Amino acid sequence: xxxxxxxxxxxxxxxxxxxxxxxxxxxxxxxxxxxxxxxxxxxxxxxxxxxxxxxxxxxxxxxxxxxxxxxxxxxxxxxxxxxxxxxxxxxxxxxxxxxxxxxxxxxxxxxxxxxxxxxxxxxxxxxxxxxxxxxxxxxxxxxxxxxxxxxxxxxxxxxxxxxxxxxxxxxxxxxxxxxxxxxxxxxxxxxxxxxxxxxxxxxxxxxxxxxxxxxxxxxxxxxxxxxxxxxxxxxxxxxxxxxxxxxxxxxxxxxxxxxxxxxxxxxxxxxxxxxxxxxxxxxxxxxxxxxxxxxxxxxxxxxxxxxxxxxxxxxxxxxxxxxxxxxxxxxxxxxxxxxxxxxxxxxxxxxxxxxxxxxxxxxxxxxxxxxxxxxxxxxxxxxxxxxxxxxxxxxxxxxxxxxxxxxxxxxxxxxxxxxxxxxxxxxxxxxxxxxxxxxxxxxxxxxxxxxxxxxxxxxxxxxxxxxxxxxxxxxxxxxxxxxxxxxxxxxxxxxxxxxxxxxxxxxxxxx
Amino acid sequence: xxxxxxxxxxxxxxxxxxxxxxxxxxxxxxxxxxxxxxxxxxxxxxxxxxxxxxxxxxxxxxxxxxxxxxxxxxxxxxxxxxxxxxxxxxxxxxxxxxxxxxxxxxxxxxxxxxxxxxxxxxxxxxxxxxxxxxxxxxxxxxxxxxxxxxxxxxxxxxxxxxxxxxxxxxxxxxxxxxxxxxxxxxxxxxxxxxxxxxxxxxxxxxxxxxxxxxxxxxxxxxxxxxxxxxxxxxxxxxxxxxxxxxxxxxxxxxxxxxxxxxxxxxxxxxxxxxxxxxxxxxxxxxxxxxxxxxxxxxxxxxxxx
Numbered sequence: 011x012x013x014x015x016x017x018x019x020x021x022x023x024x025x026x027x028x029x030x031x032x033x034x035x036x037x038x039x040x041x042x043x044x045x046x047x048x049x050x051x052x053x054x055x056x057x058x059x060x061x062x063x064x065x066x067x068x069x070x071x072x073x074x075x076x077x078x079x080x081x082x083x084x085x086x087x088x089x090x091x092x093x094x095x096x097x098x099x100x101x102x103x104x105x106x107x108x109x110x111x112x113x114x115x116x117x118x119x120x121x122x123x124x125x126x127x128x129x130x131x132x133x134x135x136x137x138x139x140x141x142x143x144x145x146x147x148x149x150x151x152x153x154x155x156x157x158x159x160x161x162x163x164x165x166x167x168x169x170x171x172x173x174x175x176x177x178x179x180x181x182x183x184x185x186x187x188x189x190x191x192x193x194x195x196x197x198x199x200x201x202x203x204x205x206x207x208x209x210x211x212x213x214x215x216x217x218x219x220x221x222x223x224x225x226x227x228x229x230x231x232x233x234x235x236x237x238x239x240x241x242x243x244x245x246x247x248x249x250x251x252x253x254x255x256x257x258x259x260x261x262x263x264x265x266x267x268x269x270x271x272x273x274x275x276x277x278x279x280x281x282x283x284x285x286x287x288x289x290x291x292x293x294x295x296x297x298x299x300x301x302x303x304x305x306x307x308x309x310x311x312x313x314x315x316x317x318x319x320x321x322x323x324x325x326x327x328x329x330x331x332x333x334x335x336x337x338x339x340x341x342x343x344x345x346x347x348x349x350x351x352x353x354x355x356x357x358x359x360x361x362x363x364x365x366x367x368x369x370x371x372x373x374x375x376x377x378x379x380x381x382x383x384x385x386x387x388x389x390x391x392x393x394x395x396x397x398x399x400x401x402x403x404x405x406x407x408x409x410x411x412x413x414x415x416x417x418x419x420x421x422x423x424x425x426x427x428x429x430x431x432x433x434x435x436x437x438x439x440x441x442x443x444x445x446x447x448x449x450x451x452x453x454x455x456x457x458x459x460x461x462x463x464x465x466x467x468x469x470x471x472x473x474x475x476x477x478x479x480x481x482x483x484x485x486x487x488x489x490x491x492x493x494x495x496x497x498x499x500x501x502x503x504x505x506x507x508x509x510x511x512x513x514x515x516x517x518x519x520x521x
Numbered sequence: 522x523x524x525x526x527x528x529x530x531x532x533x534x535x536x537x538x539x540x541x542x543x544x545x546x547x548x549x550x551x552x553x554x555x556x557x558x559x560x561x562x563x564x565x566x567x568x569x570x571x572x573x574x575x576x577x578x579x580x581x582x583x584x585x586x587x588x589x590x591x592x593x594x595x596x597x598x599x600x601x602x603x604x605x606x607x608x609x610x611x612x613x614x615x616x617x618x619x620x621x622x623x624x625x626x627x628x629x630x631x632x633x634x635x636x637x638x639x640x641x642x643x644x645x646x647x648x649x650x651x652x653x654x655x656x657x658x659x660x661x662x663x664x665x666x667x668x669x670x671x672x673x674x675x676x677x678x679x680x681x682x683x684x685x686x687x688x689x690x691x692x693x694x695x696x697x698x699x700x701x702x703x704x705x706x707x708x709x710x711x712x713x714x715x716x717x718x719x720x721x722x723x724x725x726x727x728x729x730x731x732x733x734x735x736x737x738x739x740x741x742x743x744x745x746x747x748x749x750x751x752x753x754x755x756x757x758x759x760x761x762x763x764x765x766x767x768x769x770x771x772x773x774x775x776x777x778x779x780x781x782x783x784x785x786x787x788x789x790x791x792x793x794x795x796x797x798x799x800x801x802x803x804x805x806x807x808x809x810x811x812x813x814x815x816x817x818x819x820x821x822x823x824x825x826x
């Protein structure tokens with residue numbers, strides 16, 4: 011037996027040596043070289059953040075390399091100057107900005123109003139192919155009024171403008187795309203942010219490096235991590251393996267059950283933080299070919315009472331999740347919290363169903379494009395009060411198409427509204443009166459339109475309040491729970507997550 | 522021979538045309554590309570804006586013939602997501618998949634051929650049982666499970682190999698081994714069965730009677746004839762590997778054309794999907810033709826005319 015074991019040992023050593031000689035060049039996490047590696051599922055396809063659809067590109071990398079005109083303090087919610095020192099509304103559709111004069115691009119050129127005007131006019135030009143059109147489609151254009159001043163024109167009053175300007179509208183250098191529209195290279199894609207791009211492989215990896223001369227007084231502070239490297243790793247299990255083996259320092263969207271295994275490692279920390287993303291059930295109350303039971307308010311309310319959200323959060327959704335009181339996220343401006351609530355009560359649900367004449371004959375279709383297990387759990391709870399269900403698990407586009415064509419009943423979905431901290435972002439997704447509005451409540455649509463047409467904060471709050479109270483009273487949309495986002499990272503990394511799913515790496519530092 | 526090759530080339534072109542048409546229609550009809558490109562949370566107005574910007578408001582037939590015309594002149598279009606010519610993207614990603622496929626096929630052949638020979642020569646021996654066990658396990662165990670197990674053992678616990686990426690030879694070891702698991706069973710079983718059949722034939726008995734050495738009989742006479750079906754299967758499997766294994770490349774985060782195809786389909790990057798389909802169809806046609814020619818060379822009884 012001994013010779014066999016000896017031989018095995020020799021072979022193992024030989025294999026290990028052979029593998030080592032293959033030249034592993036994985037970017038191992040390395041605090042000593044002040045390099046921070048983070049991995050995420052969604053790729054950065056193009057250097058220009060406007061051309062992307064992923065949060066990783068638009069928000070995370072976008073805010074490391076570029077700056078917005080204003081900056082929203084994630085703790086206080088206040089807007090603070092970033093590239094602009096001052097701004098004021100000239101009327102409901104015109105904003106005037108004054109830029110800092112001490113900001114330089116990574117190539118040494120000074121920031122001027124030409125850069126801002128170019129950026130804002132380019133993103134609304136026909137054929138610009140913006141990744142997320144809704145981020146910019148409220149802008150009409152911009153006009154230079156001085157070396158460091160310019161006006162921004164809106165198509166119509168848009169009170170959430172400051173939200174967008176402080177998060178997803180970075181200022182790019184003048185003539186970034188050149189006359190022929192060629193996408194920028196690494197050398198051309200300069201920013202004003204604390205980090206400059208040093209290498210980029212589309213959809214694979216992005217490496218940024220601290221410039222060392224970020225302008226003083228920026229509310230983003232002066233970051234200390236020298237290099238930040240992003241890698242796209244589509245599979246969650248592989249991300250965890252990379253974290254465990256030291257190949258990466260930070261991952262997010264970890265499944266709660268896998269988080270428990272990571273927590274046991276001494277050198278790794280896990281934080282499950284609540285996010286703005288809500289799971290909701292949208293009820294289709296429109297006329298359909300056959301009698302639509304969801305037109306009856308009592309049926310919708312019965313469904314709301316039938317779902318034990320507390321229990322589902324504890325058993326499935328995980329730590330960090332909360333039951334939203336209204337059909338928006340609590341920090342969004344105008345998100346009225348004093349609306350009718352539907353605590354779990356199977357008896358009330360059964361009573362309402364009986365009153366509606368559906369004591370035991372109701373069969374409903376649940377359509378979902380994500381969270382298969384959650385939608386199945388909801389179906390199980392509906393079953394317990396006598397509602398039979400079928401689950402149609404479809405792709406997102408197919409779901410949207412069926413919904414627009416009035417071919418669904420209960421639409422289980424989630425939305426993070428791209429972290430826009432204004433209730434209009436939530437209400438505009440469901441109640442604008444278009445084919446995606448399965449309620450077609452003219453009153454709510456009108457209130458929403460009116461709230462989106464005035465910059466009077468008090469008036470807006472009042473209008474949002476009326477909408478949200480009616481949505482809850484009529485049970486047009488059932489907010490189920492806020493999504494937790496489980497972040498796992500090295501214990502020696504000082505990192506704080508925020509509900510808007512924007513991991514501000516410029517605040518991160520090594521302990 | 523030249524006539525045969527010309528006929529096969531024409532047939533190949535016809536197959537590529539049919540495949541590209543089918544994929545174009547399916548990708549445009551199965552889902553609304555404008556909805557996918559506009560992204561989650563987009564309003565109907567945003568979706569309609571995307572539809573106009575990308576030209577999806579034109580009939581599918583018009584778009585297909587425009588694409589075909591451009592493709593015929595060598596322009597396969599720009600990727601909707603990466604905003605650059607798809608041909609450049611495919612060219613960048615192809616070496617990863619080709620490298621992975623070659624390594625996987627080499628591992629597969631290195632395991633299956635010697636083991637199949639041993640199993641055929643010594644039937645019901647421990648080698649035969651081992652071959653049977655590998656065949657059963659290889660066919661029964663899903664590739665993703667093997668992949669995750671390999672990552673757990675060799676990357677997390679032993680820290681010998683990287684878990685993901687494709688920047689060094691070390692990154693290819695685990696994916697290639699996992700991918701080879703898919704093709705090994707069929708190659709193993711086919712070679713073994715073929716050899717057993719050939720070893721019982723009259724001309725082998727004659728060779729033995731003539732006093733030829735067993736090694737020469739096995740390798741020069743028996744194996745040569747037993748390999749014909751193996752080559753056909755190997756070429757198909759190599760084609761499969763070259764078209765990219767979506768599962769393997771996704772799990773190991775390898776930047777090959779399999780993962781690229783998954784990305785392109787899920788994001789409705791239609792020019793990229795079309796380009797990948799063309800490349801894949803081309804591989805299959807060339808490999809099938811190569812297998813036919815190889816078989817004819819190995820077995821002169823097979824005529825290409």
